[in-house]
Amino acid sequence: MKFQVLTLFPEIPQAFFESSIMAKAVEKGLVSYNLVNIRDFAYNKHKTCDDATYGGGAGMLMLPEPLALALESAGVRPSDAVFPELKNPGKRVIYVTPSGKPLTQELAQKLAGEPELVFVCGRYEGIDQRIIDSYIDDEISIGDYVMSSGELAATVIIDTVYRLIDGVISCESLDEESFSDGLLEYPQYTRPEIYRGQAVPEVLLSGHHENIRRWRLRKRIEKTLRVRPDLIGKNRRTGVYSEEAEKIIEEIQNGNGSDKDY
Template identity: 65%
Template sequence: MKFTVLTLFPEIPRAFFEASIMAKAVEKGIIAYDLVNIRDFAFDRHKTCDDKPYGGGAGQLLMAEPLGRALDSVKAYKKHVIYVTPSGKPFTQKKALELSQKDEIVLVCGRYEGIDQRIIDLYVDDEISIGDYVMSSGELAATVIVDSVYRLVENVITPESLDEESYSDGLLEYPQYTHPAVYKDLTVPEVLTSGNHELIRKWRLKKRLQKTLANRPDLIASARMQGLLTTEAEKMIEEIAEQVSLKHVRKNRRK
């Protein structure tokens, strides 16, 4: 799989591609990348790539001509082009999995107030937002997408590492523990050292449900709609709800 990143600041994504698991994937030939500096396609000696928006308003926009020339140079019309923008569709694990099946992805990194709409109309296949907030760096947002996608490509990491991750089946991940067994008087849950794999499985499922109910109850509703929750999981949800209700009753009694 290949990632092509169009940016005014190639040094930002370069650090990511040259480190950790990504560097190993590149070395093995599983992942390839190309960093394209949009300024190389500007017309004037100052390498101008932005200008004031028509109609007035604050800030600057990336101009259509340099960006269009950069996209043409990588034959973007043959590839899947993503523009990372706060006004795009929310990025999800499902979308990351879908993108991991592509042979090549081109990411356009916005800056300032964004890019000329004509580039979006002519070149962009997906407008993606990584969250309901605004960043000054399209490079950082693009790197988030790359990181979420490349790790799902076959042979980058072991399949077992992906099986029970957050969002893999609609739930958040369970709590994890490692050595030492005791840290500041807190001990590892006894079930995890029991060697009983069935008890460990049930404990982990219940913890996943508890965490999802506490932090992202909307995911439970979504998992139900998609038929992802088993009868066992539904029973555990009832048990968790009863335990929470009892805690509230006891708390109120103390008052």
Template identity: 55%
Template sequence: MKIHIVTLFPGIVEGFFNNSIMKRAVESGTISFDVIDFRSFASDRHHTCDDAPFGGGAGMVIKCEPLCAALDSIGAKGKRVVYPSPSGRKFTQQYAEDLSKEEELVFVCGHYEGIDQRVIDLYVDDEICIGDYVISSGEVASLVIVDAVYRLIGGVISNESLDEESFSDGLLEYPQYTRPETYCSKRVPDVLLSGHHANIGQWRLQKRLEKTLSYRPDLLETTSLDANSRKVLNELKEHSAKGTVDDGRN
């Protein structure tokens, strides 16, 4: 996959592609990227990229001309263009999986009060909201989406790791532990030290259901559960009503 980032602040995003798992994906050729500073496409001597909004109001709006010129320079109309925005569609794991199937993605990074609507009308395929809050940097929002997407591409992360993550099947992930066995008087649950894979699997299922029930009960309304998972969930609800939950330490 090739990822294009169209931005006023290239320094915010460049480091992301040169570190950690992304760096390995770039070095292996699984991912390639370019960062386009659309300020360099402004035609006036001050390289102006924003102006006051028509109709009045606070803040500034990113202008059409430099941003459209930058998008034209990479042939954006023939690619899938993503614009992170609080007024877009909600971003989900399923959405990330859809985007991961593309050969190229273009990310338009907004700032201030956003970008001129005509840029969205002419170029943008996906206006995406990463959450019900507002941030000032379209670069940060774009990198959230990039991070969720690129790791789903074959060869970046093992399928086993992806299968057990939060949202992979509609549930949140179970707790993780590593050495030492005891830290600050807190001990790893005994079941994880038992070597009994069936019991470990059942404990992990219980913890996934328990966490989802506690933090994101809305997910359980749309998640398809097998008979065993449904049984465990019903038991958790009963234990919760009684104020008792098995922590796997016995």
């Protein structure tokens, strides 16, 4: 998969692409990237990329012309009113903004199937609506809050997506993660067996794989009920959970406790 990031501050995503698991994915050829500095396309000697908004109001808005030229340098072309489906074959252009649709694991899975994602990182009060209308495929938000850095928001989305690409992370790790089947992840432990008086649960030391599986499922359900009951309600309505999971949910809600032995 290829990521292109259009930004006024390329040093921010640069650090991410050169670190940790992402750096290994790039080295293996699983991921490639291109950072486009929008200032390179500014048309005056001061490299100005923002101006006041029409109609008044606080803050500045990113100018459309440098951003459009930056997008076109990345191989993105404006929408075609006659053949909109031919706009940008093989590319999906994303503007990260608090007013976009929320990022979810389901959306990340869909984006991971794209051959190329192009991110527009906003600053100031955002970008000119005409750029959104002409070039952007998706407006995506990482949460109900406002940040000053579109680069950080884009990096969050990229991190959520690239780890789903085949070969980046083991399939087993992905299968048991939070949200993988409508539940949050179970608690995990490592050495030492006793840490400051707190012991690892005995079931995890038993070597009994079926008991461990059942314990982990119950702990996932307990945590989801406690932290994200909205997920339980939504997924029960849509029939996501197995018969076993549904039974455990009923047990917990009927007060049968959280320290069930296996």
